[in-house]
Every structure is written in C-alpha cells, then in structure tokens.
Amino acid sequence: xxxxxxxxxxxxxxxxxxxxxxxxxxxxxxxxxxxxxxxxxxxxxxxxxxxxxxxxxxxxxxxxxxxxxxxxxx
Amino acid sequence: xxxxxxxxxxxxxxxxxxxxxxxxxxxxxxxxxxxxxxxxxxxxxxxxxxxxxxxxxxxxxxxxxxxxxxxxxxxxxxxxxxxxxxxxxxxxxxxxxxxxxxxxxxxxxxxxxxxxxxxxxxxxxxxxxxxxxxxxxxxxxxxxxxxxxxxxxxxxxxxxxxxxxxxxxxxxxxxxxxxxxxxxxxxxxxxxxxxxxxxxxxxxxxxxxxxxxxxx
Numbered sequence: 001x002x003x004x005x006x007x008x009x010x011x012x013x014x015x016x017x018x019x020x021x022x023x024x025x026x027x028x029x030x031x032x033x034x035x036x037x038x039x040x041x042x043x044x045x046x047x048x049x050x051x052x053x054x055x056x057x058x059x060x061x062x063x064x065x066x067x068x069x070x071x072x073x074x
Numbered sequence: 075x076x077x078x079x080x081x082x083x084x085x086x087x088x089x090x091x092x093x094x095x096x097x098x099x100x101x102x103x104x105x106x107x108x109x110x111x112x113x114x115x116x117x118x119x120x121x122x123x124x125x126x127x128x129x130x131x132x133x134x135x136x137x138x139x140x141x142x143x144x145x146x147x148x149x150x151x152x153x154x155x156x157x158x159x160x161x162x163x164x165x166x167x168x169x170x171x172x173x174x175x176x177x178x179x180x181x182x183x184x185x186x187x188x189x190x191x192x193x194x195x196x197x198x199x200x201x202x203x204x205x206x207x208x209x210x211x212x213x214x215x216x217x218x219x220x221x222x223x224x225x226x227x228x229x230x231x232x233x234x235x236x237x238x239x240x241x242x243x244x245x246x247x248x249x250x251x252x253x254x255x256x257x258x259x260x261x262x263x264x265x266x267x268x269x270x271x272x273x274x275x276x277x278x279x280x281x282x283x284x285x286x287x288x289x290x
Contacts, residue, residue: 008217008241015240016220017272017281020265026246026257034164034172057268058261060179060246064122067175071121072168 020057024050029061037068094166097157112150114167118174119145119181126179129186141181149177183245192244192252195237196230216280223274232267235260 008016029051036051055062096107119142127138153173160169224233238244239260250256275281 008220012241013217013220016224016236016268017275018268019272020268023262023265026261030172030176034168038164038168057265058246060183060257063126064172064175064179067122067125067179068168068172070125071118071171071175074121 018057020053022050022053024054026054026058026061029054029058033061033065033068037065037072041069041072097154108150108154111153111170112146114170115146115149115153115174116142118171119143119149119178122175122178123182126182129182133185141185142178145178145181146174148181149173152177180247183247184251187245187248192238192249193242194234194253196233216275219275219278219280220271223271227270227274228267232263232270235263236267239264 032048032051036048039046039048055065091110093103093107093110096103097111098104099107120139123138123142123145127133130137130141133141153170160166224236228236235249238249239246246257246260250260253260272281276283
C-alpha cells in the first residue's frame with residue numbers, strides 16, 4: 001500500500017503561496033466594488049492595490065467583479 | 075478585460091432614473107419604484123445566471139429564469155435593507171447591479187453543488203494501493219516543500235479550509251454554507267494560512283522574499 005500526497009497542480013501551488021497582503025475582507029471588497037469597476041472603466045491604468053490583491057486571491061469576488069464589468073459594458 | 079491588470083473599455087451612459095427617490099415612499103410611488111428596482115436587479119441576475127450557466131448543465135431556460143427571478147427577489151430585500159448606505163460614489167444602477175450579480179452567483183454555485191458532497195480533510199496524505207503515478211513520485215522540490223508546510227504550519231481548521239478551497243475547488247459560498255459560516259471568515263482563514271505557508275517557505279529558502287507573489 002502506498003502513502004502519497006494528493007497531487008498539487010501548479011495553479012494550486014500558486015494559489016497557496018499567493019501574497020494577499022494588504023488584507024481586504026470580502027465584505028469590504030463588495031462595498032467598494034461598484035466604485036472600483038467604474039473607476040477601472042474610466043481609467044484602466046488606475047491602481048487600487050488592496051482591491052487588485054483581493055481579486056487575485058478570491059475567485060468568487062473576482063468572478064463577480066468580471067460579471068459587473070461585463071454587465072456595464074454589454 | 076482584466077480587472078486586476080486593467081484594460082480598455084467604456085462605461086455605458088444610461089442615467090439613473092428619477093424613481094430612485096421614491097423607493098422609501100410607503101405609498102403607490104414606492105411600490106412602482108420597487109418594481110423598477112426589481113427590473114434593474116433582474117437584468118443583473120439574468121446576466122450572471124447566463125454567464126454561469128455552464129455550471130448547471132442540466133438546467134434549461136425556464137430553470138435559469140427561475141433562478142434569476144429568485145436571486146432578484148433576494149437581492150431586492152438586500153438592496154432595500156442597505157439603501158441608506160448608498161453614498162453616490164458610483165451610479166445607483168451600478169450599485170444595484172452588484173447586489174444582483176452577488177445573489178445570482180451564489181445561487182448558481184449553490185445549485186451546482188446541491189447534490190455534491192464536500193469532504194473536509196485536515197490531512198493532506200491519501201492512501202491507496204495503486205501504483206503512484208510517475209508525476210507524483212517525481213514531484214518537484216517546491217511542491218514537496220508546500221506539502222510539508224501544509225502539514226506542519228497550518229492548524230487543522232486552516233488545512234481543512236485551504237485544501238477545500240484551493241485543492242478541491244469547492245466554491246467559497248458553498249463551503250461557507252456547509253460550515254455554517256460566511257465568505258468573510260473563510261477568506262480570512264485562507265489569508266492567514268497563505269501567510270503562514272509563505273513564511274515557512276521563505277524560511278527554508280523555497281520562496282524568494284524579493285518576489286512576494288511567486289516562487290523562485
């Protein structure tokens with residue numbers, strides 16, 4: 001019988017080691033999401049580190065941000 | 075367009091409607107305004123449900139419409155409950171849409187996982203009597219270090235949450251529902267676990283401190 005680790009994909013390793021500082025909660029992300037999306041649409045070069053880090057680290061919030069962006073531009 | 079990296083797009087230009095000021099009216103104008111608000115929310119929930127429809131392979135158009143209507147109903151309650159917090163930092167319609175998108179996304183993910191078991195494990199090893207695949211035997215040094223750090227520096231709760239979210243790909247809303255908690259609490263657990271893993275791998279030289287978001 002073998003004892004082995006569950007496989008870790010490269011994406012899982014990246015996700016596990018992601019630096020999600022500065023911390024922003026999902027609730028805070030949601031509070032800022034409408035303003036953030038409008039600002040990004042007005043100025044794609046705009047930097048909002050806390051929001052951008054959170055959206056990299058939280059798949060659900062990122063998907064919802066993309067959906068809102070898509071809705072505003074559809 | 076990526077929200078993380080930016081890109082080129084333009085905002086549509088529909089202006090917010092005058093009915094918005096009637097939303098708190100207890101009489102007929104308020105009822106009409108809430109109907110308009112529901113229509114706005116329904117646009118967002120339909121949009122999101124159709125975006126995510128691949129997660130519901132057995133669902134037909136009527137099923138998707140039911141889901142969008144239910145999500146719009148839930149979102150309407152949420153919007154009305156937080157109406158006083160709207161500060162006009164964005165257009166009212168954008169603020170409303172985000173509630174529709176949120177409630178529709180949660181509804182789709184929970185529906186997609188309704189009959190799927192979520193197995194929570196705080197151990198990273200699996201045991202079987204089949205030959206180990208070549209790729210697993212030859213796992214890289216970084217992968218082995220990550221495995222070791224997960225076993226040694228995370229609490230059992232951090233391991234359960236982290237493995238479920240990032241390895242088993244359980245949606246955070248679904249996991250929150252099964253654990254009777256919320257998205258906020260799970261993301262904080264994940265954030266703390268990631269910090270512990272990074273610190274451990276930096277201490278052992280497996281992660282470059284000067285490249286804080288990637289392995290060397």
